[in-house]
Amino acid sequence: MSVQPSIGKPISRLEGHLKVTGAAKYAGEYPAENLVYGYIVNSTITKGQIKHIDTTPAKALEGVIEVFTHENRPSLAWFDFQYSDMDAPPGNAFKPLADAKILYNGQPIALVVAETFELARYAATLVKFEYEEEAFDTNLIDNLNKARSPKVGLATFLKPLPTKPVGNYRKAYEQSYAKASGEFLHGTEHHNPLELFATTTIYEGEGKLKIYDKTQGTVNCQLYVSNVFGLKYKNVQVISPYVGGAFGSGLRPQFQLFFSVMAALELKRPVRVTLDRHQMFTFGHRPPTLQHTHFGADATGKIQALHHAAYAETSRFEDYTEVVVNWSNMIYPSANTLMEYKLVPMDVFTPLDMRAPGGSTGSHAIESTMDELAYALNMDPLELRLINYSETDESTGRPFSSKELRQCYLQGAEKFGWSERSPQPRSMKRGNKLVGYGMATGIWESMQLPARAEARLTKEGKLHVLSAVTDIGTGTLTVMTQIAADELGLPIEDVSFSYGDSKMPFAPIQGGSFTVSTVGSAIKAAGSALRKKIFQKAQSIKGATWKKLKPEDVLFHGGAVSLKTDPHDSISFREIIEANKGKVIKTTNLSVPKALKLKKYTRAAHSAAFVEVEVDEELGIINVTRALTTVAAGRIINPKTARSQILGGMIWGISKALREETITDHELGKYMNQNLAEYHIPVHADLHELDVIFVEETDEIVNELGTKGVGEIGLVAIPPAIANAVYHATGKRINQFPIHFDSLI
Ligand code: MOS
Numbered sequence: 001m002s003v004q005p006s007i008g009k010p011i012s013r014l015e016g017h018l019k020v021t022g023a024a025k026y027a028g029e030y031p032a033e034n035l036v037y038g039y040i041v042n043s044t045i046t047k048g049q050i051k052h053i054d055t056t057p058a059k060a061l062e063g064v065i066e067v068f069t070h071e072n073r074p075s076l077a078w079f080d081f082q083y084s085d086m087d088a089p090p091g092n093a094f095k096p097l098a099d100a101k102i103l104y105n106g107q108p109i110a111l112v113v114a115e116t117f118e119l120a121r122y123a124a125t126l127v128k129f130e131y132e133e134e135a136f137d138t139n140l141i142d143n144l145n146k147a148r149s150p151k152v153g154l155a156t157f158l159k160p161l162p163t164k165p166v167g168n169y170r171k172a173y174e175q176s177y178a179k180a181s182g183e184f185l186h187g188t189e190h191h192n193p194l195e196l197f198a199t200t201t202i203y204e205g206e207g208k209l210k211i212y213d214k215t216q217g218t219v220n221c222q223l224y225v226s227n228v229f230g231l232k233y234k235n236v237q238v239i240s241p242y243v244g245g246a247f248g249s250g251l252r253p254q255f256q257l258f259f260s261v262m263a264a265l266e267l268k269r270p271v272r273v274t275l276d277r278h279q280m281f282t283f284g285h286r287p288p289t290l291q292h293t294h295f296g297a298d299a300t301g302k303i304q305a306l307h308h309a310a311y312a313e314t315s316r317f318e319d320y321t322e323v324v325v326n327w328s329n330m331i332y333p334s335a336n337t338l339m340e341y342k343l344v345p346m347d348v349f350t351p352l353d354m355r356a357p358g359g360s361t362g363s364h365a366i367e368s369t370m371d372e373l374a375y376a377l378n379m380d381p382l383e384l385r386l387i388n389y390s391e392t393d394e395s396t397g398r399p400f401s402s403k404e405l406r407q408c409y410l411q412g413a414e415k416f417g418w419s420e421r422s423p424q425p426r427s428m429k430r431g432n433k434l435v436g437y438g439m440a441t442g443i444w445e446s447m448q449l450p451a452r453a454e455a456r457l458t459k460e461g462k463l464h465v466l467s468a469v470t471d472i473g474t475g476t477l478t479v480m481t482q483i484a485a486d487e488l489g490l491p492i493e494d495v496s497f498s499y500g501d502s503k504m505p506f507a508p509i510q511g512g513s514f515t516v517s518t519v520g521s522a523i524k525a526a527g528s529a530l531r532k533k534i535f536q537k538a539q540s541i542k543g544a545t546w547k548k549l550k551p552e553d554v555l556f557h558g559g560a561v562s563l564k565t566d567p568h569d570s571i572s573f574r575e576i577i578e579a580n581k582g583k584v585i586k587t588t589n590l591s592v593p594k595a596l597k598l599k600k601y602t603r604a605a606h607s608a609a610f611v612e613v614e615v616d617e618e619l620g621i622i623n624v625t626r627a628l629t630t631v632a633a634g635r636i637i638n639p640k641t642a643r644s645q646i647l648g649g650m651i652w653g654i655s656k657a658l659r660e661e662t663i664t665d666h667e668l669g670k671y672m673n674q675n676l677a678e679y680h681i682p683v684h685a686d687l688h689e690l691d692v693i694f695v696e697e698t699d700e701i702v703n704e705l706g707t708k709g710v711g712e713i714g715l716v717a718i719p720p721a722i723a724n725a726v727y728h729a730t731g732k733r734i735n736q737f738p739i740h741f742d743s744l745i
Pocket residue numbers: 216246247248249251353354355356357510511512513
């Protein structure tokens with residue numbers, strides 16, 4: 001039997017059928033006997049104290065079981081650090097129902113538990129709160145004078161602060177032949193995955209819980225629950241195989257988890273807490289930012305001065321940071337640089353990573369300033385990128401582990417037809433519409449974290465691998481199965497992957513585009529260890545003839561081990577299991593990134609985006625008629641799921657540039673469009689030709705798989721490419737996202 005490798009094949013999602021037929025169960029769908037429903041009550045003021053609570057009318061309703069507030073909250077963990085988690089920024093994590101204090105608008109202040117969801121929701125309207133209000137501030141732009149440097153903490157390890165200034169940027173900028181600068185404003189955005197946050201907690205007695213949760217990290221939530229509720233770590237099981245999108249909103253334990261667990265422990269019965277769509281706007285968000293840039297170049301286009309500064313919102317209790325400004329100098333070398341990143345604490349919930357956090361924000365400022373610089377030089381924007389192409393990361397002086405960005409530019413320009421662009425703004429037309437072409441560069445760091453995996457040769461001679469990792473809709477199940485299959489030379493049908501359960505071997509949160517590199521490496525290591533064990537068994541069964549063989553003398557292929565020199569001298573996995581008295585053979589293996597070696601390199605995926613827009617100036621309508629992203633992300637395990645990741649990122653890019661916006665009423669300190677009718681995202685009618693090219697890239701440094709991750713890079717370059725195309729079409733440089741139609745009329 002000849003088995004083709006699975007890696008590199010465009011295999012459809014293995015769980016696709018379960019999902020489209022509704023057979024896949026999500027956190028809020030698990031049945032349980034005696035199940036009751038919790039509904040959260042949110043604060044209607046932005047800052048102050050709860051003075052009085054009246055729960056009597058709510059409790060008087062038949063079927064209402066309990067109303068939890070800070071007044072009757074059970075005694076829980078005291079210390080702030082016990083509420084922390086793997087993605088917690090420096091500061092003190094939010095503690096639900098800790099006291100009478102109101103820290104932000106929409107804060108959860110009570111949980112009503114009832115026999116049905118509808119009853120709990122109705123009863124929630126009857127709980128009355130009297131507040132003492134205090135002055136608050138939610139307006140970033142009015143408070144730039146309060147900007148300060150972020151606190152440094154554990155999270156800073158994955159999100160480095162800006163590099164130190166080099167040379168004298170101010171002088172270099174003033175003396176530059178060509179200059180470009182800009183002020184860029186981004187508003188608040190909310191994640192809005194299709195699946196609402198939900199937790200079903202099954203109380204199993206004696207401090208034991210089985211928790212179905214919507215999360216990007218089963219182990220992260222297990223840690224949080226055992227710390228906060230003082231339960232034995234091994235008595236808390238968090239299960240989350242299917243996740244209906246998260247985009248970062250599930251990186252930290254969300255408060256419905258807290259409420260569901262608290263009520264289940266108090267009532268000693270299963271409790272489900274599901275958020276409403278409007279409540280999806282009451283925790284983390286992409287923070288609003290204001291950015292400034294000053295780029296200067298000599299007459300040949302070589303950049304001499306780079307200044308990039310960002311002011312970002314955070315909460316009063318945690319310092320959420322993301323990498324916004326570091327990228328410019330990673331892409332473009334300059335002898336004189338100044339990178340600045342400051343936070344402004346406001347009366348809001350702590351911001352939260354949202355797909356390509358910081359990257360999709362910073363790239364707009366960088367790439368639109370580059371576009372402006374190209375016009376100042378009277379040069380093609382792509383030519384300017386090529387003149388400033390950097391083979392090493394000048395911001396740190398380290399080489400790239402690999403970088404095929406040049407191929408992204410060249411193959412993208414070719415396929416898109418960039419050479420047909422006429423340079424002058426407003427020079428291209430189609431009927432009564434202006435046509436514009438824009439391009440931009442994208443970069444996203446390729447990270448890897450430690451993880452563990454288990455590999456088992458089953459009684460049937462098949463392979464079963466396990467990891468606690470989730471699959472947030474990215475194709476993790478499929479890709480991990482492919483990696484495992486190739487490790488043992490099996491067809492994908494003979495491999496199964498169990499995941500999304502904290503009882504399984506450790507995996508970190510799923511995010512940062514690091515899951516394939518992190519968990520994939522662990523599975524590869526576990527598979528390789530299993531191969532060794534199987535080989536030893538085979539040797540002992542085969543006796544004398546195989547005794548002197550080394551692992552490299554045999555092949556694992558089609559469910560058998562055979563001699564490389566004589567394929568007929570072989571032993572099947574089934575025979576091995578039989579000789580093992582029918583017992584499973586298993587190994588677990590920890591995969592740890594080779595930190596010392598990796599530190600010597602900058603590891604990043606790159607991309608180039610090319611966009612065509614049509615602008616109707618009479619109506620102010622912008623249509624992205626064509627978009628292409630070329631991506632260099634190392635080895636692509638599954639071209640189909642990877643392409644879907646990039647397409648999803650591109651659609652979000654269109655959304656970010658043209659649609660998405662959470663509107664805050666700063667008089668009230670409140671988000672005003674907490675629903676999908678008024679929080680705009682692109683629909684099918686907004687989407688036209690989208691295309692993706694993966695350029696060849698071999699990386700022997702990043703990890704053993706050579707993968708860089710594709711979850712986020714697709715979102716980075718599209719928004720600035722759209723802004724640049726709008727400028728090319730209209731001659732109007734609009735640096736505020738989303739671009740509103742009235743700014744074009
Ligand atoms: Mo991603 S924002 O790390 O889920």
